[in-house]
Amino acid sequence: MGKKGAGDFADRGLQRTLVDNSDPKMGEAIFQEVLAFQSSLRLGAQAKAKFQEVSEIYQLRGFRSCEVAELTHVDASVWALSWIDWGPHHWHSASFCVETSCGPWRVIVTKRGEVSSVFPVVDPDRGTGAVSAFRREDGSSGPNKTRADAGRKAERKRLSDLSRALKDGLAQLEAFLASGCRSKRAEVSDTCSWLQELCWEDLPKVSKELEWKTSEGWRPWAQRACESLRSCCGIQELVLSVEEVGFTHDSIPTAFRQGSAAGKDIECLVEDLRWGRVDPLQDQDLLIEAVCHKGRFLSLNNRRLWALKQHKLLHAASEVRVRVRVLPWSDSTVTRFLQAFTSQGEGDSVACRTALDGAPPEAVVATTLGRAFLATPASKLAEQKGSRLKDPPKAPEGVAQTRPLGPNPSELLLGGRTFPSWREAKEHLQKILRANSGGRPLPAEDYLVVLDVLQFHPDPQAKRLKEVTKITVGSSEKFANTPCFWIWRQDGSGEDISVKKCWDKLDLIEKSVAKKDKQRDVLAGGQRFAGVLDSWVIGPKGMNFGWVRLDSVQEKQVPTEADGQKLYLEWSDVAAQSQAYVNANLANKEQPPFKSGQRFSCVLYRWHENGKVGCRSAELLLPYLQ
Known part of the structure; x- marks a missing residue:
């Protein structure tokens, strides 16, 4: 943001004040004035456009937004005054936090009765409690629970039988191929026909592979069938489109509970995918474990899959592909699957557990603000061009990477x-x-x-x-x-x-130091030495420097060329952190930043041109003498 121009608050005679710091009677008077508008509160064009943009993002992501009427109909029970923008003679606009059916929104009302801006806000009272506020109905007692338990028991038996049949069929085929006994053909054929019936619903590809073709010899058929069974009886590593993988849960919490991301909100992963900080095909944490159930791959990592699908919805112009580890059916896999399988549909969608059913979680509210309301035209353009945060280039192999001598002045x-x-x-x-x-x-x-x-x-x-x-x-x-x-x-x-x-300012300091570092060498391996300021001078043409003498007793050996000498210290060689501290505590800009006797910790250098020694990366040692 550059210098303030004619359009800013000061030039218009406006001043913003938090309601907590205002006269309660004045705040109540303003609230009553807004309350008097009632149904005549108008939604401005800009506010309407932002509301539609936020609502579209929510709808795209599977959440619901509030109604326009909730933001234009003043209700004292759900509207709370937050701050007031004052003009020279009266209030100019007032900001309200409105509790809507999908969470809090900010509503800015002008004195003319127009809503000039609306946007969702993060509710500090939501968060951890919001997760437990959502309850599924599948845990209820009575006839529904009895039927659900009976169905789950039947499914466990079906999948367990399928697992054993696949392993038995594989063993029989391998024995047949090893022996070549013709008398076993009929028995093997019957077993494979039975397996076809068992597999047609869950493993249609395997069912098809088990089918014997009339033009096919017995051994080629048995080899093909054996390979198919061996594949589905072991772990399969696949790369699939994210749309090909479904959910096992009907709802998920909004934060990870295990692994390196434990405690983090799932929306953080959506943002990491957005900016290219993680890669679904490279990062081990994004591997999806799944099972093949009724012909479809269903994920056992639902939060991870939700983030990947959200990334596809929001940002990916092309297909998003993920690594999937398909687990074979076994007793442990069946148990894990049935514990996770609460989806009532085809696994196409999953709900996030929030305090308000269907409302977006607070992290989604925050990122939606960034995309729809706080994003500038420049940032939107950068994202459209695919701007990403990238890691710094790695040094070529065989080239030793060394830290800069002394502490990094940029830290x-x-x-x-x-x-x-x-x-x-x-x-x-x-x-x-x-x-x-x-x-x-x-x-x-x-x-x-x-x-x-x-x-x-x-x-x-x-x-x-x-x-x-x-x-x-x-x-x-x-x-x-x-x-x-x-x-x-x-x-x-x-x-x-x-x-x-x-x-x-920080960029200027960094460039100044980098320019001078090309003309000087660091001494003593970049070790730090303590010293005392002898004097400081502010001269014409921006001269701002002093002279430091090192303490006679040091923990390290002082270079001979610096021992007992007055060492040159320029203002730009004072560490950025110390510069900021001095600027914040300096009573008068015209006075020197340091007094004689001020202590420093610094790194020594020698100029290429004249061999003189000076101080750089000088850190102020408290107390600061004023």
């Missing part, structure tokens, strides 16, 4: 997490933007990461970052369809803030 510690560079941090913040919406404060973990990033803003004092108590996600003041972070202070004031300016 960032944000909110207690370490990121390899600002680019990975930027990607993480984009995920936070997509996953949060509607004025809900960021979770503590995300809040700390974002707040640390904002310390790199070029003017943290003007933004009063020290007073920030919460951060939310909303639309940019200047660009209505651009998601951005909003900071909220102790006094209730709030404004949007440009994270792009933070990335620009």
Whole structure:
């Protein structure tokens, strides 16, 4: 987001305030004013378009949306005021959180009685409890349960008989081929005819392979039949179109419970598939285990299959192929299958267990926001072109990969997490933007990461970052369809803030260091040394540097050329993390960033041109002297 122009809040004399920080009487008066519109509340053109887009995505994915009337008919029991945008003389617009039949939606109402924007929001009260709120009816008692148990018992016997018959038939065919005894032909033929009857429903391909053709000799037929039975009695590894595999469950929870993804929402896998971070044909975790039941492959990994089918629905222009491990029928496989087989149809669909029957889970709400509401034209275009997050190129075989000497100057510690560079941090913040919406404060973990990033803003004092108590996600003041972070202070004031300016600053620091590193060599294998600032100078033409003397006693051997010398330290060679800390705590921009006596930890270098020694990657050691 660039500089704010004529269309932003400030130029229009608007200011946003959370309802918790407003006069309760004023908030009640605004609510009553909106309530007075009743059925005359109009849905604006932009709001209508967004509602239709979200509803279409929900419908495509097998979920239901709310009705338009729920977003235009004010009901005090389900409408809650969240924030108010104030003009110079009166309120300009008000934001409400509305509890609809499919979860909460955000509704923005103007003073003129028009709904200017609507979008679904993530409900913080949903989540783990939502899974247990859904109940299937197949566990009920009475005649229905008795019939279901009887049917399951009969199916267990049928599949167990099929398993034993296949193994017995294979053994008989192998014995016949080994002996070549002609007297066994009639017995083998009868066995295979019986197997044909058993297999025609579940294994139609095997049933066909067991059929003897009049033009075929006994041995070729027996060999072909034996190979077919041997194949279905063992594990088969296939690559199939995702449409060829069905579900065994009638409903699934919204999170994985086992494996490396335990605890993660299934929608995370849909997003990973979307951006190419995982490959169904390469990643072992995406292998589908299945059985062939009544002529169709049915998955025993229903959540995994749901994510793959959702990926096909949403993003894949071509066929999505998956690796399938088909298990042979055995007592253990039959037990596992019958425990999983709750589907009432043909296995074509499965429901997600949510608190509101048929409503989308909260993770689907979050990603739908990213696609339908918070996505910018540029991001949509990038996705259409197939933009993907790719791994960095690997070094050729035989070439040793070494870490840069000394600590990587690009590493960032944000909110207690370490990121390899600002680019990975930027990607993480984009995920936070997509996953949060509607004025809900960021979770503590995300809040700390974002707040640390904002310390790199070029003017943290003007933004009063020290007073920030919460951060939310909303639309940019200047660009209505651009998601951005909003900071909220102790006094209730709030404004949007440009994270792009933070990335620009980090990019500038990185490029400056990289340019100078081409002209200098790191000393002492990149070890860090402690030292004290002798003096700092701010001069003309942007000069900003100081002189450091290393401590006389060090844990490591100090290079002779640096021992006892004044070492040059330029502002751009101060670590990015320390620069941000100084900018956030500096009382006056005009004063030097450091005072004499300030302690640092730094890496030493030598210039190619003149052999002089200096400091780089200098980290501020607390306390910070002001």
